[in-house]
Amino acid sequence: MSEPRWLDATQQRDWRAYVDGSVRLNEIMDRDLKTRHGLSVSEYEILVRLSEAPDRRLRMAELAEHASQSRSRLSHTCSRLESKGLVRRDNCPNDKRGVFAHLTDEGYATLERAARDHVETVRNFFIDVVDPADLEAIGRAFTQVVKRIGAG
Amino acid sequence: MSEPRWLDATQQRDWRAYVDGSVRLNEIMDRDLKTRHGLSVSEYEILVRLSEAPDRRLRMAELAEHASQSRSRLSHTCSRLESKGLVRRDNCPNDKRGVFAHLTDEGYATLERAARDHVETVRNFFIDVVDPADLEAIGRAFTQVVKRIGAG
DNA sequence: CTCCACTAGTTGAAGAATCAACTATAACCC
DNA sequence: GGGTTATAGTTGATTCTTCAACTAGTGGAG
Numbered sequence: 001m002s003e004p005r006w007l008d009a010t011q012q013r014d015w016r017a018y019v020d021g022s023v024r025l026n027e028i029m030d031r032d033l034k035t036r037h038g039l040s041v042s043e044y045e046i047l048v049r050l051s052e053a054p055d056r057r058l059r060m061a062e063l064a065e066h067a068s069q070s071r072s073r074l075s076h077t078c079s080r081l082e083s084k085g086l087v088r089r090d091n092c093p094n095d096k097r098g099v100f101a102h103l104t105d106e107g108y109a110t111l112e113r114a115a116r117d118h119v120e121t122v123r124n125f126f127i128d129v130v131d132p133a134d135l136e137a138i139g140r141a142f143t144q145v146v147k148r149i150g151a152g
Numbered sequence: 153m154s155e156p157r158w159l160d161a162t163q164q165r166d167w168r169a170y171v172d173g174s175v176r177l178n179e180i181m182d183r184d185l186k187t188r189h190g191l192s193v194s195e196y197e198i199l200v201r202l203s204e205a206p207d208r209r210l211r212m213a214e215l216a217e218h219a220s221q222s223r224s225r226l227s228h229t230c231s232r233l234e235s236k237g238l239v240r241r242d243n244c245p246n247d248k249r250g251v252f253a254h255l256t257d258e259g260y261a262t263l264e265r266a267a268r269d270h271v272e273t274v275r276n277f278f279i280d281v282v283d284p285a286d287l288e289a290i291g292r293a294f295t296q297v298v299k300r301i302g303a304g
Numbered sequence: 305c306t307c308c309a310c311t312a313g314t315t316g317a318a319g320a321a322t323c324a325a326c327t328a329t330a331a332c333c334c
Numbered sequence: 335g336g337g338t339t340a341t342a343g344t345t346g347a348t349t350c351t352t353c354a355a356c357t358a359g360t361g362g363a364g
Contacts, residue, residue, distance in 0.1 A: 004268045011279055014291025019197075021294030022299050023220045045171075047262050060229040060343060068175045072332080073321060075344055080320090097329045097342040116156045127163055129300045130293040137289030139166025142173030148281045149176050192350085212313060224349060228316055232350090249312040249359045311360075321350070330341070 004122065025125060032121045037114040042069060043081060044118065047111040050087070050103035057102040086110055177277060184273045186294065189266040193232060194221060201262040202239070202255035209254040211244065238262055 007015060026041065033039045039047070049066040050056050058066070064074040078101055081087040084109030092098030103111070127135065159167060178193065185200045191199070201218040202208050212258055216226040223288070233239040238259030244250030247287070279287065 005275060006271055007279065008272070010291075011287065013196055014287050015274060015279065017294040018230060018290045018300065020220055021297040021301075022178075027220075029303060042320095061341085068172055068179075070322075071343065072228050072323075074281050076320075079344090083299050092342095095330075095342080097327095101351065112167075113219045119158055121272060122159070123157065123239075125300055127159065127167065129296045131289075134289040134293040135163065137283075137286040138293060139162075139169045141286040141290060142169040142177075145173040145177055145278060146169065147361085148277055149180060150172075163326065194350095213311085224315085224353075228350075231314090242311095247312080248359095251313065272336075292345075305364105307363090309360100309362090312358085313356105314358105315354105315356075317351075317353090317355105318338085321348100323348080324346100325358105326343105326345075328344105330339100332337105332339080334335105334337090 018068070028125055029118070031054075033114060033118060036117050037110065038084075039114055040108070042067065042073075043077060044111075044114060045069075046077060046081065047086065047103060047107055047114075050101060051073045051108060051111055053103075056108065060089075060099050061100060062100055066137060081107070163204060166241045180277055181270070185266060185270060187260065188269050190236075191262070192265055194219065194225075195229060196263075196266060197221075197261055198226070198229060198233065198253075199238065199255060199266075202253060203260060203263055207254075208260065212241075212251050212253060215253055233259070 030041045033041060033044050037044075046063065046069075047066045049063055060071065060074060060078070065073045067074065069077070078087055078089060080090060086104060088102045088104050089099050090102070093101055118146060130138075167179045182193045185193060185196050186226060189196075192244050197219045198215065198221075201215060202210060212226060213223065219226065221228070221229070230239055230241060234241060240254045240256050242254070244252055263276070
């Protein structure tokens with residue numbers, strides 16, 4: 001095995017700033033959503049994706065993909081959301097294996113309320129503290145990352 | 153309550169790319185470390201911070217701070233690391249409430265092995281796919297975020 | 305010295321994520 | 335059609351995280 005290509009000092013610094021910042025940022029988002037609306041970030045993410053889908057519904061596999069979650073995790077989380085009345089699941093007529101997850105009206109209402117606070121937090125701790133040009137750089141960079149990961 | 157300041161289209165796009173990318177990236181890192189070395193990212197992070205500390209040891213509270221983890225979580229995780237023989241804890245002489253977490257030799261060896269693979273993955277899915285200028289922007293941005301969060 | 309408030313760290317229970325195993329259906333190929 | 339392989343989704347066990355409660359030691363005020 002050859003010597004690894006270590007990061008240089010600058011790369012190291014930037015990578016670490018990212019790791020550190022993203023963990024802390026996520027923690028803030030999570031706590032904020034949790035205490036104010038009883039939702040975790042990943043539950044919130046699910047509601048968002050459903051709200052944007054045609055008829056506010058998606059097949060489980062698609063939803064898992066959009067929300068960057070494993071199917072198993074989505075299954076469990078959807079069960080919780082369902083028992084809270086925010087999501088409803090029913091069978092897909094075309095494909096008998098399939099299941100649609102629907103956003104309920106209550107789910108939509110909850111999301112609307114949560115989103116108002118959430119956007120404020122996102123601004124407060126991220127958007128408004130980052131230089132707009134740097135924000136664009138972040139967008140570019142992570143788009144690349146997603147592409148790279150998608151490629152396997 | 154006033155109308156929230158929603159994100160504009162560009163901000164939205166960039167923020168989402170980040171959310172999506174960071175989740176996926178983290179998943180990759182985690183799985184990679186887990187399967188190849190039996191470590192989660194947060195365990196790895198703990199070992200790194202200890203390895204860099206003087207005498208390879210830190211007080212629990214400091215370690216928690218450096219690794220961006222709650223004390224409770226650190227306690228549990230340290231117990232696991234201890235039972236794997238990678239970390240040892242012992243009492244602080246000055247402050248009888250205090251505890252030092254030490255990186256053991258075995259812990260150091262494990263870290264060295266893990267780091268070689270980890271840096272390769274970090275390059276593969278992040279450093280090498282991101283424009284160097286964008287990487288610097290990320291460093292700048294998240295440094296700001298951390299500062300902002302620190303300020304409360 | 306004693307009281308009180310604060311900090312360090314751990315613990316156990318409850319909630320959430322991961323992994324492997326499983327059911328059921330679909331799709332392909334001969 | 336019959337057999338094989340792949341896909342959709344769920345489940346239960348295990349592992350990890352979070353939260354609140356707790357022990358123990360510190361430090362300052364009077």
